[in-house]
Amino acid sequence: QKEVEQDPGPLSVPEGAIVSLNCTYSNSAFQYFMWYRQYSRKGPELLMYTYSSGNKEDGRFTAQVDKSSKYISLFIRDSQPSDSATYLCAMSRRNTPLVFGKGTRLSVIA
């Protein structure tokens, strides 16, 4: 079993929809959870950073971590065509390199 599992999609939604992106993981020692967004032919850029469990909100984006279920989510409200990108989850234990999911490709159709 891979340490981090992420559905690659592609996921296609209409503009204005609520998008839910998810990752599951197997290593209960993971403490740091991140979501990156990657546009075509660009490097990943950090969207959300969460330590341990709980929710974090930033504008239209909400990150949730459920350590008991080993499950993290990213919600995008009022999705826009500019949100079309690949979304990568990443997580790690303290002082160890990040482990990335394979990414979910999202298309928001105007």
Added chain:
Amino acid sequence: NAGVTQTPKFRVLKTGQSMTLLCAQDMNHEYMYWYRQDPGMGLRLIHYSVGEGTTAKGEVPDGYNVSRLKKQNFLLGLESAAPSQTSVYFCASSYWTGDSNQPQHFGDGTRLSIL
């Protein structure tokens, strides 16, 4: 403010040739990383460095070497390129606080084709 800069952006090599990819960061970050990204495989860590003069192996280190002679630079070398090394290579850097993992900042990648 450049952030993480990768050189070159594109390169085509013949099998057996050697080359060096350069990564430079201007954020005074301690940690630097090299990844490769292939379709369906996600980002895989090749090597990383926790400080000047130190390097460590990641998930897929075979066929690559690295050096961190200066804090701001991290070099990735291919001694004898193979077609399996055709990929997009990303460099990243991050702070070290001693107490928590900090997010990584990425460059825009080097697209490498080995014929």
